Structures are given as structure tokens and as C-alpha cells.
Amino acid sequence: MHTTKLNPCIKPTPLGLALLAAWTTLSPLPVPATERLFTYTYEPETMIQGATEIEQWVTLRAGKNSAVGKDNYARWDLRTELEHGVTDRYTLGLYLLQFKAESFEDPATSPPTDVSEFEWKGVALENRYMLLNPAEHAIGLTAYLEGGYSGTEAFLEPKLILGQRHGDWKWAANFIYENEWEDNLSEVVGIVEGTAGLSRDLGGNWSLGLEVRSRNKWPDYSGFSSSALFVGPAVNYRKERFWATLTVMPQVWGYNYHGNPDDNTALDLKDNERVLIRFIVAFDL
Amino acid sequence: MLWTTGAITAGEAPLSPAELKRAVKLDRQKCWRCHKPHDPRSYARDEWNEWMTKMSRKARLKPSEDTLLRRYFEQTRGEPEPVK
DSSP: OOOOOGGGGSSSSHHHHHHHHHTTTTOOOOOOSOOOSSSOOOOSOOOOOEEEEEEEEEEEEEEEOOOGEEEEEEEEEHHHEEEEEESSSEEEEEEEEEEEEEEEEEEEEEOOEEEEEEEEEEEEEEEEEEOOOOOTTTSSEEEEEEEOOOOEEEEEEEEEEEEEETTTEEEEEEEEEEEEETTTTTEEEEEEEEEEEEEEETTTTTEEEEEEEEOOOOEETTOOOOEEEEEEEEEEOSSSSEEEEEEEEEEEEESSSSTHHHHHHHHSSSSOOOOOOOOOEEEOO | OOGGGGOTTTTTOOHHHHHHHHHOOOOOIIIISSSSOOOGGSHHHHHHHHHHHHHHHTTTHHHHHHHHHHHHHHHHHOOOOOOO
8 A cells, every 4th residue: 555645636635535526426537638618719728749730610600781781691711720739838820721701692782792702811820828737726827929911911819818627617718909900901900809618528528618709899999899799609529639619609799889880789790790600620640 | 668568557666755746747737737637546447557548648748757647646546535
């Protein structure tokens, strides 16, 4: 019988015993991964040094209206990302292929015209540095910086990522400020965002949670033009070498700060859509 | 590689305080960052060793880290059973 005392959580102390009791009620060992439990909200954990992963993102943004000149609106964004754990704390991501496909019906013409557009969105580089490992601190904290360029547009997106695991539960919150240069880099737009998620490990490789996203557009830094709030479920499935996550988030509240350009007082359909659906699938390389 | 044959059985020498400290830190840095903690006593030794082999690869553990963690978890089997 070994007598050396182990990790505080497995010492025979009341706290340790309570935690052990919680452990033993858990399902069989799930397969871990560097998976994301949400699709808009990052978690603070970075990749293990030397690990490499390829991610495919598919995002559908759907639903505007005739008041903004876009009936039957749908926008698909496709993104392929290569991620690598440079160190245990620093993960580098390269967005290699980014495309946007947009389609809608313009009601201003008679008869209404079908409009569709396909656009290459350039390349982007993502950096994540874990300042506080949630496994060693009360809360995890990671700094994130992403920059991208497509020839006519560019953006810089810093964010702070917080999060922690509590047994089968895990939460995360992101605070984001995005600076976009549009229209041949002549127009500046700021976007202030907050996202958060809470998820529960259901066992059997599944997690189910809720994700929230607040998006506030700030053109030319002359005051906000719109705000929108999206809420919806997030489902994650993971196996040893891959994971996949799906979020479906309808807009539950929106506001236009300058009049009512979308003829809708409950939602913002000028700068945002009725629903966001994002699916990410990733494979370990 | 060590993790293909690295199963540790009962009877290993107890970890020294320095090894124990390193093992606890390694457990948190490499294991807890990806999943919740698991109690080895809830698993048959063979099943645990099989998971250790998979996870060791996933976490890119060095052979010396793999051995240390296996000894650490094996040692937890000698601790009192958790209250259910």
C-alpha cells in the first residue's frame, strides 16, 4: 500500500473525498480532444505543443426582408483552418481558404431580381496565448489576436477569452473588438461583440449547451448603428481523432439606433440576420 | 516508444515528494486542460492502461512524463476508496 499523499483532490480529506465521490459517479472515460463546445465562443484551453488540427467551418446567415432590399436572403461562409500548438500555451491558426456565397431577391426591381455573389475572403492568421491555464487557476484566461487581408478588405480582431470547467459543466465567455477596413480599405467599421456559452458533458462523447452572442456595429466610430442578440443550442460530438460542433442561434432581439430601416422593431435585419447556423468539424493530423 | 509497453503494475516504488509535485503539475497541465479528472480506481487496471496509452499519445507526453503519470495514477489505487 502506498502511503505517499497524492494530489490534494484525492487525499482522504472531506473535500478530497467529496470530489472523489463526484468523480466516481461519472460515465466511463470520455475521449478528450481540443474540441470546441461552442462555435462562436472560444474556450481558454490552447492546443498541446506539437498537436496539429484541420478545421472546416460552415456558417449560414439567413433571413432579411424586403425593407432592406433582400428577400430570401442567405449567406454561406466557408472557412478552412489549420491549427498548430507551437507551445503548450501558444496556438497558431492559419485560415487558408475563406469564401462567401450570398444570394437574395431584390424586391426593388420589377420583376424582383435574383442576386448572387461569390467572393474569396482572403487569408487570416490567428494567435491564441493562454495566460492562465484553467486547470491550474480559478479561471482560465487567453488572449486572442486575429488579422486578415483579402486585397480590398482587412480586419484586426483582438479578444479576451475566459472560461472554466466544473465537473461535467463548462462555461466560456469572450469579449471581442473587431476593426474592419472595407471598400478598398477606405471605410472603417468597429464591431463590439460579447459571446458566452454553457455546456454539459452528457457522456457517450456528447455535450449539449447554450450559446449567446451579442453583436454591436459601430461604423466610423460615430455611434452604434445596430445591436443584435442571438441565443441558441450548441451540440458537440467528439471521438479520438475528430470532433464536430453545431450551433443554431436565432436573433431574439435587435435594435437600430437610427430610425427603423428594416421596418422591424423587434429585430435588426439591416446589419444582421434572423438566424445564424454554424457547423465546425475538425480532424487531428 | 515507452507508452506501448508502459503499463505500470502495483509494487512500484512510491513517488518521492519531488516526483509527486511534478506529477500533480503534469496531470493538471496535460490532462485536466482537455477533460475533467478521472479516478483510476473506477477503472480496471487494463482498461486504465489502455486509456493511458491513447491519452499519452494525444497529449504528446514524453516517455519520462508518461512513466511518471502512470506511476502517479497507479499510486492512487492505494489510496482509500472514495465515499459513494
